[in-house]
Amino acid sequence: MEGMVELEVLNPEGKVVKKGKTLAPRLETLEGKKIGLVWNGKPNGDKLLIEIGKLLKERYPSAETVSHRVSFSGTKLPPGELEAIAKDIDAGVFTSGD
Amino acid sequence: MAVHVSTLFEKLGQTNAKGLGVPHMGMVVMPHPLEGRSLEEVRKQAEDAIDTIISKLTRDSSEIKAEAAGAEVIKITGSDYTDAYEQFNRLYLERRWGDGLPLVPPTKEKVDWMLTGTDLSPEDLVVDETQPSGRPATVRQVAINAVMAGAIPAYMPVIIAALRAFDQIPWGWGSVATTSACAPMVVINGPIARQLDINSKTNALGYGWRANAGIGRTIEMILHCIGGAIPGISDMSTLGNTHTYTSIVFAENQDVLDDIGWPSYAEEMGYDKNANTVHTTITMAGYKIVFPYGGVLDTPERFMDNMIWASAPVGGAGWLRGPNKEMSAQMSTWVFSPENARCFALAGWKKYDVRNLWAARASREHSLPKKEFVKKIGLVRDSWMGEGTCEWIKALPDDHPMSTWSPDPRHTHIFVAGGAGLEGQFYPNFSHESYVKTITREIELPKNWDEVLEKANIVPTPMPKLPW
Numbered sequence: 001m002e003g004m005v006e007l008e009v010l011n012p013e014g015k016v017v018k019k020g021k022t023l024a025p026r027l028e029t030l031e032g033k034k035i036g037l038v039w040n041g042k043p044n045g046d047k048l049l050i051e052i053g054k055l056l057k058e059r060y061p062s063a064e065t066v067s068h069r070v071s072f073s074g075t076k077l078p079p080g081e082l083e084a085i086a087k088d089i090d091a092g093v094f095t096s097g098d
Numbered sequence: 099m100a101v102h103v104s105t106l107f108e109k110l111g112q113t114n115a116k117g118l119g120v121p122h123m124g125m126v127v128m129p130h131p132l133e134g135r136s137l138e139e140v141r142k143q144a145e146d147a148i149d150t151i152i153s154k155l156t157r158d159s160s161e162i163k164a165e166a167a168g169a170e171v172i173k174i175t176g177s178d179y180t181d182a183y184e185q186f187n188r189l190y191l192e193r194r195w196g197d198g199l200p201l202v203p204p205t206k207e208k209v210d211w212m213l214t215g216t217d218l219s220p221e222d223l224v225v226d227e228t229q230p231s232g233r234p235a236t237v238r239q240v241a242i243n244a245v246m247a248g249a250i251p252a253y254m255p256v257i258i259a260a261l262r263a264f265d266q267i268p269w270g271w272g273s274v275a276t277t278s279a280c281a282p283m284v285v286i287n288g289p290i291a292r293q294l295d296i297n298s299k300t301n302a303l304g305y306g307w308r309a310n311a312g313i314g315r316t317i318e319m320i321l322h323c324i325g326g327a328i329p330g331i332s333d334m335s336t337l338g339n340t341h342t343y344t345s346i347v348f349a350e351n352q353d354v355l356d357d358i359g360w361p362s363y364a365e366e367m368g369y370d371k372n373a374n375t376v377h378t379t380i381t382m383a384g385y386k387i388v389f390p391y392g393g394v395l396d397t398p399e400r401f402m403d404n405m406i407w408a409s410a411p412v413g414g415a416g417w418l419r420g421p422n423k424e425m426s427a428q429m430s431t432w433v434f435s436p437e438n439a440r441c442f443a444l445a446g447w448k449k450y451d452v453r454n455l456w457a458a459r460a461s462r463e464h465s466l467p468k469k470e471f472v473k474k475i476g477l478v479r480d481s482w483m484g485e486g487t488c489e490w491i492k493a494l495p496d497d498h499p500m501s502t503w504s505p506d507p508r509h510t511h512i513f514v515a516g517g518a519g520l521e522g523q524f525y526p527n528f529s530h531e532s533y534v535k536t537i538t539r540e541i542e543l544p545k546n547w548d549e550v551l552e553k554a555n556i557v558p559t560p561m562p563k564l565p566w
Binding site for chain 2: 015097
């Protein structure tokens with residue numbers, strides 16, 4: 001392009017992270033499973049999870065619900081915290097945001 | 099796994115999921131806000147969502163596409179340089195890269211120049227995983243952002259140390275996504291402050307110095323561009339904070355510290371006076387300390403009274419739910435003006451005397467009997483976590499005094515900066531001492547630091563001397 005000025009600039013974001021993670025396989029049913037209700041500490045999130053727990057128990061009487069709370073409502077939990085919760089449950093319902 | 103987010107936080111949830119490397123994470127979006135709704139309304143929301151929740155737990159979902167890799171080099175064309183520069187700014191700002199103000203184009207030449215300020219490899223990691231994007235911050239990416247922010251190579255050692263300290267704050271990255279109006283505070287001690295002309299005197303926390311602004315704007319640029327904090331998408335600050343253009347970057351006023359015989363913050367932390375150090379924390383907006391209406395500020399006791407009054411409005415801002423289900427109280431940061439510090443020092447008070455007395459008085463005087471405190475703060479909830487957290491509080495007598503201010507003087511931080519006048523500032527930290535700490539790191543200089551400084555050719559900004 002005659003007369004045009006070209007400027008080459010670098011992308012400030014950085015390379016996209018490819019961690020190779022995949023979601024855990026979905027459960028075929030919640031019957032007999034241990035479902036974690038994991039609260040991020042935000043107002044009413046705990047009450048919402050209690051109600052969800054009740055509804056899950058109505059639909060799947062043999063399912064067990066267990067309550068957890070993460071230490072931060074923000075990002076980047078301390079190492080090992082999420083892993084410890086994951087070990088305790090078959091599936092989890094987490095609250096996030098406000 | 100099904101994650102609940104409210105409507106306005108949906109994009110933040112998606113950004114976090116991408117950052118965690120699982121962009122297909124099942125997500126159920128609730129009408130915002132959840133706070134303030136009655137139990138009946140919360141129950142209705144649960145009923146409305148339960149089918150979707152079960153579906154997310156039992157069926158694969160792939161509605162969120164993985165983030166495509168962006169081009170590393172971007173070509174901009176314009177009819178002339180002015181037009182190309184405008185096109186560059188338009189494109190970058192449309193992509194939400196930056197703070198809204200014009201940027202310096204990060205050409206390869208400029209980035210190579212910026213990299214001369216460090217002897218780290220361009221591929222070395224400054225932060226292995228920023229949040230919420232999950233991207234690593236390499237030295238090269240830091241340099242690109244430093245160019246965009248108008249920094250110079252000699253600032254790189256401070257920027258790298260400040261960013262590494264920020265990454266060590268437990269809730270540092272959380273602070274860029276929160277609804278609160280907070281900003282990083284970065285304080286520098288040591289000879290490097292003078293070498294780089296980092297302002298420590300009049301208007302130290304304000305505008306006018308390339309070092310304060312360039313270092314701070316780079317940090318902010320990195321939070322946006324690498325970390326992925328974008329207002330309304332992943333930075334949910336309700337009002338925002340003007341300090342998020344350049345963070346709060348300043349040096350302690352060493353002349354005054356020498357004059358009054360107080361240790362620098364670095365010395366309090368056990369570092370040598372000649373060590374180059376950076377102290378990074380997260381604060382809320384500053385408050386005026388002194389209210390001299392009809393009063394005379396001639397004694398440290400009077401000044402301490404002002405510190406107590408200044409902290410009253412935020413006495414309830416601390417969070418009481420610690421990560422280990424323990425009491426965890428609000429931190430405070432004070433930036434004393436030289437005259438504030440002299441008021442104490444001339445009466446024989448040491449820095450730790452001030453910290454000790456303030457922490458003791460604030461936690462006592464801004465307290466309520468437990469029964470009233472619990473009622474006002476809503477500490478004892480009618481759900482499992484509240485009860486679990488607060489068993490030990492329930493065991494206390496009803497008249498036991500409780501405060502959100504930490505009685506521990508280690509949670510009170512004092513810096514001395516600024517010029518003439520009584521107008522020091524009080525900066526309540528963002529949240530409590532378990533979430534937000536003040537992290538000190540030594541600034542690592544490249545082997546050729548003298549050469550870097552010589553090339554920078556920094557001319558100190560002339561400043562009036564204080565009259566003592």
